[in-house]
Amino acid sequence: MPSMGCASAIAKIPVSKAGRKNHNRHFGHSEEILTKEEHISAMTIEHEQNTNIDDGEFDQIPQILFEGVSSLKTIGCPGTLIPVTNQTRAVICGADSNNVIAAASLLGRGRCLVFAHSGYPYMFINVDVEDRRFVENCRLWLAKGRNAQFVLIDDTQSLSDVPLDETILVWNGECIKNDTFMQNLHDYLRQGGALVCGATPWGWLQLNSGKILSDLPFFHFCDFIGIKLTENYSNCSNPMPFQLELIQFKNIHHATQKLVADPTDIESLCIVGGACKDLNVDVSGLPIDILKNIAMKAENEVIPSNSCPIQDKCCRQKSNGLCGILCVLTSTKAPGIANFPGDFSHPPVTETHVIFHIESNANEWYCTGYYAVAGIPIQIDVLECMGAMGWSIRIGCHSDHLEVCF
Structure with missing residues (x-):
């Protein structure tokens, strides 16, 4: 979402790459x-x-x-x-x-x-x-x-x-x-x-x-x-x-150590996953393959299916923690994602290298008219930006009510 003032941004589909960070x-x-x-x-x-x-x-x-x-x-x-x-x-x-x-x-x-x-x-x-x-x-x-x-x-x-x-x-x-x-x-x-x-x-x-x-x-x-x-x-x-x-979790460093020792620990999973989701960055310090292993070895009871939602409170907490970790595993599909192919009656035509141009003088949300297909990773790059900075992308889930989708 842009700030007030004239701004121009161009986004290309296939998100930000992991790597060096400004401190x-x-x-x-x-x-x-x-x-x-x-x-x-x-x-x-x-x-x-x-x-x-x-x-x-x-x-x-x-x-x-x-x-x-x-x-x-x-x-x-x-x-x-x-x-x-x-x-x-x-x-x-x-x-x-x-x-x-x-x-x-x-x-x-x-x-x-x-x-x-x-x-x-x-x-x-x-x-x-x-x-x-x-x-x-x-x-x-x-x-x-x-x-x-x-x-x-x-x-x-x-x-x-x-x-x-x-x-x-x-x-x-x-x-x-x-x-x-x-x-x-x-x-x-x-x-x-x-x-x-x-x-x-x-x-x-x-x-x-x-x-x-x-x-x-x-x-x-x-x-x-x-x-x-x-x-x-x-x-x-x-x-x-x-x-x-x-x-008692002390900090993310300590919670991560507990999670490595016991990947089923609900508290550590929720804390580490929640921090990853809140910051949209891996704060665990763990190698990607270890995080991926934690996510991919989730028990069936924490993976929803199209016929059976997660009923148990503890399992829902675990599932939320896993979702947080998956937020930073941009090339990893969530377990069970194949059960939720989207709302399309027929497989959609997938487009790549789409360039979308936006010019705005207002602090508003603008719809691109494109849908992100469940299970298919996308990458969005800002190719050029003039004027206000701080654009963000919001992707809805099974509806166009984007204000509740974070």
Whole structure:
């Protein structure tokens, strides 16, 4: 879907190829190419340099932050986070483990808390009575037991303007910082600093027409510390009860290890598959053949047929997880896809190398008039784009009601 403004795009049928991905070491708009392997290696090095906490102690972080606290108030409509690397931990979830509202991260000797709504950082500046115990718990963990003060940096242009000793920085990540500031923030954390931050990704996108999430520097900062932002709305109650069982998966790294050990593990399958689907990218770090093997060895009870839908709740959960993994296996057909050939009374004529031209001055959806046949992979490339960026493709399923098809 294009943003407002004149735009022209040409799409060719046969989706984006897996491979090198843009990451930004300085968290601004100038980009530096890192392969997935280099990126994971960088994360591992950062974790190894953290000498103030081990994995076992890090696993206790949620309990430490919620000691004497039964719930967290819901501010607005939070988004969701995905703690990816082993240097991160989910802290609290909404309705399930795919609705992470807060996550902790280690960077060098520093510590960081990330929230999925831009309102949460201010909770540490103007502390309500009901939040005092939680804020104090966070203060003690972030500052390693010291009585550090929370300092807001939303309007700060340079970290040299902030007294960094005995300080915990507080930042609404939607307040844009330049490359130099972000590099200094990175150095500050690696040397033992502390940060509370947050953003509302879906809200920022609504307020910034024509932008995509990667245009937000905070997106790259979170990516660097091992946490992914999503465009999703959260599913959570108010207040959110602290439920230890929902955050025991820790992060995608740990969930992936459990999934490899037991491909039938429902929780790990749903978490890894959900993350793949939400980000439309393989976040497991597993070789494609292992992911494919997990998907292709699904039991019959999690594969629907045209005469027997999946009835069991656990099997439906497994099926959803498999669908998430299949989202990133672009050349792999889903098991049982032959039972759902589409709504055609006769096999359709298949066209290839179709070029479709769109010009638009409005923020609208436009129908191409083409159907994607079930079971036949397609590739869509933008050959040329002038004007607004951020076009997206939406494919319906057995109807033209595309607004419910994601």
